Amino acid sequence: MVRAIALGGALLLVTGGAVRAAEPEDGFDRAYAAYAQGSWDAAAEGFRGVLRQGVADARVEYNLAGAEYKRGRLGEAVLHYERALRLEPADPDTRGNLALVRSKLRDVLPGDAGDEGPLRWLRATQDRLGVTAQAIVALVAVWAAAILVVLGGSRSGGFTPGRSWLLTGAVLLAVVSGLSWRSTDSRLYGTARAVVLAPTVEALAGPGLENAAVFTLHEGATVEVRAERDGWMQVVLPTGASGWVGDRAAERI
Amino acid sequence: MRRLTAGILALVAVVAFARADDVRVSANVLPSGRITDTTQVRLVIQIEGTSIPEVSTPHLPAMTNLRVGTGPSTSRNSSYSFVNGHVDSSNTLTMTYVLLPGAPGPAEIPALDIVVGGATYHTQPIRFVVSAGRSGPGAAAAPRGRMDDDDLARDDDGGDVDVSLEARVSDKEVWVGEPTTLEVAIYAAAPVVGFNGLQPPPLTGLWSDDLPVDANRDRRSETVGGRNYAVFPVSRKLLIPTRPGKIEVEPFLGQIQVRRSSRDPFRSFFAIGDFVNILRKTHPIEITAKALPEAGRPPEFTGAVGTYRMRLSAAPSAVAVGDAVAIHATVEGRGSLQGIPPPHLASAQELKTYDPKVIEDERGPADRMVAHKTWEWIVVPVRPGEFKLPGVTFAYFDPQAGRYEVVTQDLPVLTVKRGEGPVEVGTARAEVQAAAKDIAFAKRRTTPLDERREPLARRSGFIALFAVPWALVPIGIWWGRRRERLLTDTGFARSRRAARAAARRVAKAAERADSSSFHQEVAFALLDYVADRENRSAAGLTYEEVDVLLARRGVDEALRRRYRSFLERCDFARFAPDAPSASSRAEASAEARAIITALEAAW
Numbered sequence: 001m002v003r004a005i006a007l008g009g010a011l012l013l014v015t016g017g018a019v020r021a022a023e024p025e026d027g028f029d030r031a032y033a034a035y036a037q038g039s040w041d042a043a044a045e046g047f048r049g050v051l052r053q054g055v056a057d058a059r060v061e062y063n064l065a066g067a068e069y070k071r072g073r074l075g076e077a078v079l080h081y082e083r084a085l086r087l088e089p090a091d092p093d094t095r096g097n098l099a100l101v102r103s104k105l106r107d108v109l110p111g112d113a114g115d116e117g118p119l120r121w122l123r124a125t126q127d128r129l130g131v132t133a134q135a136i137v138a139l140v141a142v143w144a145a146a147i148l149v150v151l152g153g154s155r156s157g158g159f160t161p162g163r164s165w166l167l168t169g170a171v172l173l174a175v176v177s178g179l180s181w182r183s184t185d186s187r188l189y190g191t192a193r194a195v196v197l198a199p200t201v202e203a204l205a206g207p208g209l210e211n212a213a214v215f216t217l218h219e220g221a222t223v224e225v226r227a228e229r230d231g232w233m234q235v236v237l238p239t240g241a242s243g244w245v246g247d248r249a250a251e252r253i
Numbered sequence: 254m255r256r257l258t259a260g261i262l263a264l265v266a267v268v269a270f271a272r273a274d275d276v277r278v279s280a281n282v283l284p285s286g287r288i289t290d291t292t293q294v295r296l297v298i299q300i301e302g303t304s305i306p307e308v309s310t311p312h313l314p315a316m317t318n319l320r321v322g323t324g325p326s327t328s329r330n331s332s333y334s335f336v337n338g339h340v341d342s343s344n345t346l347t348m349t350y351v352l353l354p355g356a357p358g359p360a361e362i363p364a365l366d367i368v369v370g371g372a373t374y375h376t377q378p379i380r381f382v383v384s385a386g387r388s389g390p391g392a393a394a395a396p397r398g399r400m401d402d403d404d405l406a407r408d409d410d411g412g413d414v415d416v417s418l419e420a421r422v423s424d425k426e427v428w429v430g431e432p433t434t435l436e437v438a439i440y441a442a443a444p445v446v447g448f449n450g451l452q453p454p455p456l457t458g459l460w461s462d463d464l465p466v467d468a469n470r471d472r473r474s475e476t477v478g479g480r481n482y483a484v485f486p487v488s489r490k491l492l493i494p495t496r497p498g499k500i501e502v503e504p505f506l507g508q509i510q511v512r513r514s515s516r517d518p519f520r521s522f523f524a525i526g527d528f529v530n531i532l533r534k535t536h537p538i539e540i541t542a543k544a545l546p547e548a549g550r551p552p553e554f555t556g557a558v559g560t561y562r563m564r565l566s567a568a569p570s571a572v573a574v575g576d577a578v579a580i581h582a583t584v585e586g587r588g589s590l591q592g593i594p595p596p597h598l599a600s601a602q603e604l605k606t607y608d609p610k611v612i613e614d615e616r617g618p619a620d621r622m623v624a625h626k627t628w629e630w631i632v633v634p635v636r637p638g639e640f641k642l643p644g645v646t647f648a649y650f651d652p653q654a655g656r657y658e659v660v661t662q663d664l665p666v667l668t669v670k671r672g673e674g675p676v677e678v679g680t681a682r683a684e685v686q687a688a689a690k691d692i693a694f695a696k697r698r699t700t701p702l703d704e705r706r707e708p709l710a711r712r713s714g715f716i717a718l719f720a721v722p723w724a725l726v727p728i729g730i731w732w733g734r735r736r737e738r739l740l741t742d743t744g745f746a747r748s749r750r751a752a753r754a755a756a757r758r759v760a761k762a763a764e765r766a767d768s769s770s771f772h773q774e775v776a777f778a779l780l781d782y783v784a785d786r787e788n789r790s791a792a793g794l795t796y797e798e799v800d801v802l803l804a805r806r807g808v809d810e811a812l813r814r815r816y817r818s819f820l821e822r823c824d825f826a827r828f829a830p831d832a833p834s835a836s837s838r839a840e841a842s843a844e845a846r847a848i849i850t851a852l853e854a855a856w
Contacts, residue, residue, distance in 0.1 A: 024702050035695045043695075056705035063695040087703075097692040135710035139718055146722030153726075154733020181710065189711075200323040202351075209328045209349055213530070216323065216449065231329050246327040248310065 024053045028060060035067055043067040058088035062097075069101055075197040075219040077101045082195065082222065082253045086188050089127035106218040109238050126184040134181035141174035192225040194233060194250040201250070203243025207232035214243040217250075225252060276302040278367050278374040282352075282381065288360075289386030291532040293322065294352040296362060298376070301345045305329075306370030308346055316352070318360040318383060324350030353506070353532070354383040386534065415442035415480075418507050420535035422492065428543050429494050430558035431652045432589045432622055434464065437488040437505050437535060442480060446528060447510040451488050454503035458496050458542070462591065464489035491622070493589055494542030504534040545650055551659050553597045557649035559588015559624070563596070565645050565662040573670045577631050580664065582645045583613070585625040590614070595628040599643035603669075607631040634669040642667050744788030751785035752853045759845045763838065769827045771838060775845050776823040779816065782849055786856065796820060808855045816848055 031046025047064035050057075065080035081098040088094060126134070148167040152159035159167075202213040207229050215237070217223070223235035226242060233250055236242040282288075283295040300308055313321060325348040334341045354360055362379040417440045424433040439445060448468065468485040475484050487507065494500055510530050545558070564583045572578055582596050595609045613627035634640065642664035651658050709715055739746045755778045762774035777791070783799050784791035786806075796817055803813050823841070 025698060028698050028702060032695055032697065050702070054705050055702045057702040059696040059698060060702065066692050066695050069692055093693040093696070100690055100692055131708060131710045135715065139715070142719050143722050146726050149726055150729035150733065153730040155737045158733075185710065198324075199321075202323055202326060204326075209326060209347060212528075231327060246325075248327055 024050050024055045027053065031067075032063065035063060038070075040067045040070040044071060056087065058084045058091065058094070061087065062091070062094055065094075065101075066097065069097070073197075073219075074101055074105060075195055078105070078220045078222060079195040079197070079251055079253060082193070086253070089130065089184075089188060090124070101220065105220040107221040109221060109223075123187075126180055129180075131181060131184050131188065134177050134184060138174055138177040138181050141170050141177060145170040145174055192252060194223055194225045194235065194252045196221045196223070196245070196250045198249040201245050203235060203245050205243065207234070207244045211244070215241060217245065222253075223250070276300060276305065276369050276372075276374070278369065278376060280362075280365055280376040280379065282362070282379055287384060288354065288381055289384050290354045290357055291386030291534055292354060292383075293530070293532060294319070294354060296324075296350040296352055296379075298325075298348045298350075298365065298367065299345055300347075300367065300369055300374075301343065303342060303344065305344050305346050308348075308370075309368045311348070311365050311367050313350065313365070314363045316360070316362050318355040318358055319352045319362065320355065322351040322353045324348070357383050357385040359383070386532070414511050414513055414529065414531055416440070416445060416509055416511050416531065416533065418505065418509070418533035418535045420502065420505055420538055422502070422538055422540060425539065426541045426543065427494060428558055428650065428652045429497050429545055430556055430589075430650070432491050432493045432559075433540065434622070435461075435488075435490045435492050435502065435538075436466075436486050437507070439468075439485040439487060439507070439509060439533075440475070440477065440482040441485065441509075441511070442482055444512045445483070445485065445509060446512055448485070448487055449508040449510060449530065452506040453488070454505060456492065456502065458494060458498075458500040459502070459540075460493040460495050460591070462491045464491055491589065492540070493591075494540060497542045497544035500540045500542055502538040502540065504537055506532060506534050508532055546655075549657050551648040551657055553646045553659065554648040554650070554657060555594045557584075557588065557590060557593045557647070558652055559586055559590075559649060560651055560653065561586030561588065561624075561647070561649050561658075561660070563645070563647045563660045563662060565664060567642055567664045567667070570665055571668040571670070572634060574634055574637055577633055578642075578667060580630040580632060580642065580645070581612075581627055582630075582647070583625070583627040584647055585623070587622055588624055588649070589622075590624040590626040593626070596645045596647035598630055598645050601632075601640065601643045603634055603636055603638065603640045604632040604643075605635055607633075634667065637669045637671045640667050640669065747785040747788050751782050752849055754785060755779065755782035755849050756846060759842055759849075763842050768829075768838070772823040772826040772841070775841060776820050776827075779820060779845060779848065782852070786852075803852075806856055808852060812848075812851055812855060816852070819844055819848060 027046055027050045031043050031050065034040075034046055035043035044064060044067035047060050047067060050060050051064070061080045061084035065077045065084060068074075068076035068080060078098065078101055081094055081101065084091065084094045085098065145167060148163055148170060152163055152167065196217045196219055199219050201217050203215050203217055204211040205214050217235075223237060225233055226236050227234040228247060231247050232244045233247045234242055234244050235250065278298070278300050280296065280298045283297060284292065288294060298311065310325060327349075328347045330345045330347070332343045332345075334343075352362075360381055360383050364378050365376045367374045367376070418437065419440050420435060420437045422433050422435045424431075427433050437451060439448065466486050466489045468487055471486045473484050475482050488505070492502070508530055509532075510528060513529050561584050564585075565581070567578055567580045569578065580598070582598075584590060584596065595611075598606065598609070600606065607630065609628045609630045611626065612629045613625065615625045632642075644661055644663040646659060646661045648657060648659045650656070739749065758778035758781070759775055762771050762778065765771040765774060780794055780799065781791045783802060784794055787802055800813055800817060803816065804810075808816075819841075826841075
């Protein structure tokens with residue numbers, strides 16, 4: 001009896017674990033097959049199902065964005081390409097596709113074209129390294145600096161010229177990588193942004209229909225979210241203009 | 254009158270169906286008065302109830318003579334009432350669409366299906382009549398009836414505002430392929446605050462291209478019907494008929510924000526007005542496109558209409574076999590060369606001719622009617638000799654003269670020397686051209702998918718790792734300095750190790766078989782402990798000297814006496830012949846360890 005219970009439990013563990021682990025991947029493969037056959041509706045629904053299973057993977061967001069683009073839903077495409085970029089900031093396909101989708105949007109907002117010159121290079125480098133790698137470099141540099149301080153301070157004459165240069169280098173590396181890490185983190189995750197999903201939405205001067213329209217946004221426009229209240233979202237344009245839209249008209253990235 | 258009454262009743266038609274719960278759904282349109290084809294109609298859907306479950310955004314069916322401008326925008330309201338100590342609550346969800354009427358005539362919004370909490374509610378169809386709104390400049394329309402303050406603050410028809418949208422073309426009768434310019438401008442006798450965009454109609458039968466326009470730079474004044482108007486051009490297009498016959502340019506629709514003077518004398522005196530968004534349409538325009546004559550059409554004619562001239566050049570004039578020669582043909586003049594194929598290049602057996610490509614396609618910066626286009630052919634001689642390069646012929650239709658013109662130019666003689674090696678006569682070479690733009694394809698899965706979790710760099714445990722080394726730095730420095738002192742300061746090292754060395758010695762003494770050597774070893778352990786502590790030799794150290802040293806270190810008298818008493822007992826036992834029992838040796842060892850511990854604490 002005990003053996004039977006143990007065997008059943010082990011079987012449940014193995015099969016249950018296998019099913020749980022395989023489900024999102026199976027869903028992804030089915031959705032990918034639908035995409036390859038041009039069944040955009042089925043592909044989009046399939047990739048959405050994968051996301052609902054607790055997956056946060058840039059490939060799923062990227063493919064979902066592609067399927068939505070093929071369905072003509074440019075707002076959803078921008079939203080999911082942006083989410084893919086948060087997970088894989090340096091992916092050239094995602095950046096290229098997002099630029100193409102943005103070129104088809106009705107609203108042209110400052111900043112959509114991206115950065116220029118050294119800033120562009122800096123951000124591209126930060127994105128290639130990724131937030132985690134920059135954070136690990138900063139951590140290693142901090143530990144190295146601390147070890148060098150211990151080695152130098154624990155004996156008389158411990159701060160030799162070589163050790164001093166190493167300590168300076170470690171401190172500089174810690175500061176630079178730490179600042180870069182924080183700025184990348186802030187750029188990717190710090191600012192709340194939203195993408196307009198409704199074909200057209202009027203931004204009002206306040207959270208209520210009784211307020212005057214201050215500007216009009218169209219599907220796919222990416223705006224900063226400053227506040228949310230009673231089903232309304234205060235959005236800010238790169239020009240500084242702000243207005244309130246219904247929170248069903250836009251979705252946070 | 255009866256029709257008007259029926260129309261008004263239909264406008265405010267409210268449908269309320271109560272299902273299992275107390276949810277009520279209604280739909281109506283605003284404004285409730287006259288609606289013209291330049292009015293922004295608001296379709297307001299209200300869902301009321303004690304509590305409103307999930308509401309899905311309704312799908313608007315195809316409407317008659319209406320299309321969706323914007324929406325839906327949503328809002329929620331809650332109200333509470335206290336009656337006899339009883340609290341009643343009511344919630345209202347409002348969804349608003351902005352609809353744009355098409356043309357004067359009947360309009361209908363079919364019944365809407367609203368899904369509230371899984372149940373479907375239906376509204377009744379709404380029908381009303383759209384009348385002709387304001388179009389084109391002229392005397393202001395007669396003021397409407399009484400207008401609420403609320404109406405003044407909102408978008409309305411603005412029929413009493415003398416602002417209009419006008420479209421004009423430079424030529425209403427042109428040949429097929431002959432360009433004409435279209436200008437859409439605001440005619441304003443009231444202050445215009447902003448322009449919120451123009452909705453152009455589908456330009457069927459016309460090829461169009463936008464021309465640059467700056468409303469402020471190009472503004473002018475015009476007098477129409479004895480009244481002065483400020484004219485702001487908002488759009489200019491180059492229109493080219495692509496088929497003969499009557500072509501109608503349908504009305505352009507634009508939303509203009511104006512400041513309407515206030516009826517309040519105070520606000521009027523200080524030029525404070527109300528801002529209104531008004532819709533305006535242009536008149537339709539009819540363009541007559543004449544068909545190009547068949548008579549006299551040259552075979553080289555490819556569709557160019559205008560007045561042109563051509564320049565031709567070839568370089569270099571002397572080459573080796575297999576070397577490339579570039580032939581450039583530039584056509585420029587008044588007209589449009591958009592989509593016009595290259596001129597005709599005569600063929601020559603001595604030359605391998607590659608497909609031409611356009612290397613310049615420009616139009617005049619101010620007057621876009623001026624066209625300038627250059628084609629390039631690459632030709633490669635396949636045998637040596639002297640050849641006459643082929644001539645180029647360009648044919649066009651001159652709309653002023655009403656006849657076809659043919660321009661032919663010849664090129665100079667080309668001298669070809671014998672080259673080295675065989676001549677490669679393959680397929681035409683060309684740069685890789687993008688056929689169309691599309692997104693990159695979907696990504697395959699080669700590794701397992703990532704689960705949703707906090708990134709490593711944002712976890713609190715990871716952040717704490719930055720503080721750990723700085724907490725360990727003081728400990729590390731203290732440990733390093735102590736280690737260095739142990740290595741370099743013999744006295745310090747002896748002092749720090751004295752207790753451990755004495756304890757080890759006492760323990761080792763227990764292994765001695767005879768009583769004499771056991772007690773000697775224990776006594777020496779205690780004496781050496783003091784000598785190590787004081788960093789001096791134990792040789793010659795008397796009990797009195799030890800007592801003085803202990804007293805100097807602050808050891809109390811009781812402990813000093815206990816120490817000396819123990820040493821004397823050991824001396825007595827060393828010279829006493831009786832062998833002590835095992836228990837008394839263990840007792841002595843324990844006493845020695847206890848004294849060392851007490852001295853260590855008191856030092």
